[in-house]
Amino acid sequence: MNKLFKPFEYIAGTRALLIGLAIAALSAIIGHLTNIRFDGVLDLHFGNPKPISVHLLDQVLVLGLLTGAFVLAKVILKSNARLLDIVGTISMARLPMLAAGVVMLLLPNEELRALMDKDQFDLQSNMAFIEEHLAVFIIVGLALLLLMVYYFQLLWQAYKTCLNRTDGKAVALFIGLLLAAEILSKIILMLLAS
Amino acid sequence: MQPPKLPAQCPSCGSGLHVKALHCPNCSTEVNGSFALPVLLMLSPDDQEFLFNFLKASGSLKEMAKLLGRSYPSVRNRLDEVIARVNELEKNLSHE
Numbered sequence: 499m500n501k502l503f504k505p506f507e508y509i510a511g512t513r514a515l516l517i518g519l520a521i522a523a524l525s526a527i528i529g530h531l532t533n534i535r536f537d538g539v540l541d542l543h544f545g546n547p548k549p550i551s552v553h554l555l556d557q558v559l560v561l562g563l564l565t566g567a568f569v570l571a572k573v574i575l576k577s578n579a580r581l582l583d584i585v586g587t588i589s590m591a592r593l594p595m596l597a598a599g600v601v602m603l604l605l606p607n608e609e610l611r612a613l614m615d616k617d618q619f620d621l622q623s624n625m626a627f628i629e630e631h632l633a634v635f636i637i638v639g640l641a642l643l644l645l646m647v648y649y650f651q652l653l654w655q656a657y658k659t660c661l662n663r664t665d666g667k668a669v670a671l672f673i674g675l676l677l678a679a680e681i682l683s684k685i686i687l688m689l690l691a692s
Numbered sequence: 693m694q695p696p697k698l699p700a701q702c703p704s705c706g707s708g709l710h711v712k713a714l715h716c717p718n719c720s721t722e723v724n725g726s727f728a729l730p731v732l733l734m735l736s737p738d739d740q741e742f743l744f745n746f747l748k749a750s751g752s753l754k755e756m757a758k759l760l761g762r763s764y765p766s767v768r769n770r771l772d773e774v775i776a777r778v779n780e781l782e783k784n785l786s787h788e
Contacts, residue, residue, distance in 0.1 A: 506765070506766070514763075583764065583765045587765075659765045662769040
């Protein structure tokens with residue numbers, strides 16, 4: 499159980515980085531095949547079809563921003579954490595996001611997208627669609643919620659293990675820097691899109 | 693039966709204990725006095741075992757990680773904890 503919730507007590511450095519890179523590559527492939535964008539530090543989205551290079555760029559962007567946030571925390575907290583451990587644990591902590599992408603495959607994606615693309619939002623037909631797939635929406639929603647909680651747990655464990663700090667200042671920095679990284683990811687994506 | 697562990701703190705008030713007598717098991721000579729315990733002996737048995745293994749691993753955190761089946765940063769964090777306790781003990785001793 500400890501290995502599930504505190505994996506970085508046992509795995510870090512090069513091993514974690516190799517696992518993390520495999521997770522990033524798989525996320526890019528799944529994203530390319532299913533049009534799911536892993537483009538947020540804290541979330542993922544449905545998107546239009548994009549070349550695999552865009553999905554790989556999403557991975558680089560998110561891992562880069564998270565690493566930047568942790569390195570900034572390392573400097574502020576005067577920690578002696580190794581960059582290798584930071585990158586390795588962060589990339590491995592993205593495993594629940596990959597799992598969330600797989601779970602989203604359960605949704606009737608094509609029909610859902612067609613519904614979302616309609617010019618006129620027809621509540622009646624939307625309700626009928628939701629009612630028809632209610633069980634799937636509930637299961638996927640619950641699974642996504644649990645995976646997001648697990649993702650935050652792994653990110654916190656990565657932060658805690660690498661920086662060896664759990665005091666109020668460290669917690670505030672963790673929350674603040676994650677939010678800043680998420681906002682920055684949106685700004686960068688908007689700039690890239692334009 | 694396990695050999696008795698050396699107590700470092702007074703069970704009554706929590707102050708650091710001193711050694712009052714030393715005994716030679718070979719010739720039964722006894723030395724009496726008041727000798728302060730070295731800082732390393734004032735650490736908990738777990739901390740002492742960690743430092744002993746660290747010494748045997750030539751001070752290599754990577755070797756320690758292999759030995760304990762833990763990751764490098766978690767072993768480094770454990771070492772930081774022991775260092776913090778040593779610093780605290782030294783500070784307390786200098787105040788006494």
